[in-house]
Amino acid sequence: MKIPVTLNDTKIVLEAEPGDKLLNVLRRQNLLSVKCGCSKGHCGACTVLLDGKPVPSCIVPVALSRDSKITTLEYFSKSEEYQDILSGFKKAGITMCGFCNAGKVFSAWHILSTSMKPDRKMICEEVQHLSLCCTNTDILINGILYAFDFKVQRMGAQKNAKN
Amino acid sequence: MQKTEHTFFFAKTIAELFYQLKSVSGLQIVGGCTRIENVPDKAISIRGIPELAVITKHERYLDCGPGVVLSDILALGRTRVPDVFLDAVQSVANPLVRNLATMGGNICAPGIKLSLYASLLALDTHLELRSPLDTMYVPLLNFTGVPQGFILSNIRIPLNDWDISVFRRLGPDHKIRDTSASFAFLADNDKSMITNVKLAFSGPVTFRSLELENRLIGTRLPLTPKDISTLVDIAGKQFDKSAEGIQHNPILRRQFLNLTRYSFEQLT
Numbered sequence: 001m002k003i004p005v006t007l008n009d010t011k012i013v014l015e016a017e018p019g020d021k022l023l024n025v026l027r028r029q030n031l032l033s034v035k036c037g038c039s040k041g042h043c044g045a046c047t048v049l050l051d052g053k054p055v056p057s058c059i060v061p062v063a064l065s066r067d068s069k070i071t072t073l074e075y076f077s078k079s080e081e082y083q084d085i086l087s088g089f090k091k092a093g094i095t096m097c098g099f100c101n102a103g104k105v106f107s108a109w110h111i112l113s114t115s116m117k118p119d120r121k122m123i124c125e126e127v128q129h130l131s132l133c134c135t136n137t138d139i140l141i142n143g144i145l146y147a148f149d150f151k152v153q154r155m156g157a158q159k160n161a162k163n
Numbered sequence: 164m165q166k167t168e169h170t171f172f173f174a175k176t177i178a179e180l181f182y183q184l185k186s187v188s189g190l191q192i193v194g195g196c197t198r199i200e201n202v203p204d205k206a207i208s209i210r211g212i213p214e215l216a217v218i219t220k221h222e223r224y225l226d227c228g229p230g231v232v233l234s235d236i237l238a239l240g241r242t243r244v245p246d247v248f249l250d251a252v253q254s255v256a257n258p259l260v261r262n263l264a265t266m267g268g269n270i271c272a273p274g275i276k277l278s279l280y281a282s283l284l285a286l287d288t289h290l291e292l293r294s295p296l297d298t299m300y301v302p303l304l305n306f307t308g309v310p311q312g313f314i315l316s317n318i319r320i321p322l323n324d325w326d327i328s329v330f331r332r333l334g335p336d337h338k339i340r341d342t343s344a345s346f347a348f349l350a351d352n353d354k355s356m357i358t359n360v361k362l363a364f365s366g367p368v369t370f371r372s373l374e375l376e377n378r379l380i381g382t383r384l385p386l387t388p389k390d391i392s393t394l395v396d397i398a399g400k401q402f403d404k405s406a407e408g409i410q411h412n413p414i415l416r417r418q419f420l421n422l423t424r425y426s427f428e429q430l431t
Contacts, residue, residue, distance in 0.1 A: 001171065019169050041256065047259060053232075054258075054259055055259055055263050059196070059197055059260070061171075061196050061202045063208065064196055066211075110258070114238070129259075129337065
């Protein structure tokens with residue numbers, strides 16, 4: 001079956017069985033930031049942005065993503081938001097191990113883009129389900145809070161530059 | 164479309180959905196596909212139908228399309244959604260899965276009542292079922308499944324303020340097992356008298372305790388420990404009546420009674 005999608009800002013047609021999981025299809029496209037973890041949607045290792053929302057690609061049948069916008073970490077890592085998150089994580093002492101990056105980064109991005117002023121409790125609710133292999137939830141929360149500060153600083157600087 | 168072992172259809176409008184349902188026999192509607200391991204042989208996605216993914220807030224009720232994802236409901240916040248329902252949505256899986264899981268999928272999941280059911284039952288939710296020629300409104304209490312030729316087109320949740328609102332999800336987090344169930348209790352009191360009360364349980368055994376609710380309305384507060392024990396006994400009988408012939412884990416009855424007792428204690 002042919003499934004037209006916008007993958008990392010490029011319109012392409014994926015050739016796959018409708019029931020194939022999006023995770024496997026993306027990995028076949030050499031997008032290896034999408035990792036196979038629990039295959040049940042719990043751990044976050046396979047997170048991608050589907051129409052701007054982080055979802056576990058291991059439970060999404062590829063047919064469901066037809067005409068959708070899919071963003072993986074490979075493309076997202078070129079954005080300014082990623083740099084804020086990376087700086088925040090670095091400040092908190094989080095190493096990017098490579099396996100749980102997608103879950104950490106996209107969850108952080110979702111919090112930063114939906115919340116005006118994230119607090120520890122709210123962040124904890126969003127990230128406590130992630131299986132983190134290189135840090136723990138408390139440190140990740142710190143990283144997200146630092147990332148929020150970096151984002152505010154960057155946006156402030158951009159606003160000042162405009163004025 | 165290329166025909167393979169599985170046939171997957173897409174609809175962009177409700178009219179197109181009805182056309183496909185009429186033309187292809189055995190077609191199954193799918194939402195977020197978070198509960199199903201394998202896609203049905205013949206499936207149609209409602210993801211592309213904007214009319215089915217709309218939330219409309221009215222003065223007295225909230226209209227949710229079946230294609231609304233659970234994270235959109237959480238985004239509305241406690242000021243716009245009844246606490247018991249919001250707590251139920253929050254208990255579903257994890258934030259990533261809630262970005263995919265739909266209201267319709269939670270209500271229509273075959274063979275099991277999922278986490279939202281008890282809260283929706285307690286809130287007196289009505290379902291709008293639509294066919295090309297007809298529209299009918301069914302209370303969730305009487306809902307047994309979407310009839311042939313119909314689709315679930317809207318979920319109407321009444322918005323009342325409740326003085327006491329209790330929701331608990333039972334069983335393991337993020338998984339649906341034989342011990343998974345949900346419990347919802349709502350109560351209103353005025354001048355030390357219970358004016359309205361709702362009690363619902365869903366899981367392997369699903370019921371609204373109407374007998375108990377009718378008995379409670381008009382009762383003077385505070386409830387004495389003896390009153391509470393009597394009411395818990397009645398609730399137990401109601402559970403047994405609803406569970407007749409249904410295989411269930413015995414721990415569910417114990418948990419239901421504990422939660423019922425806890426809820427009544429909140430009234431005093």
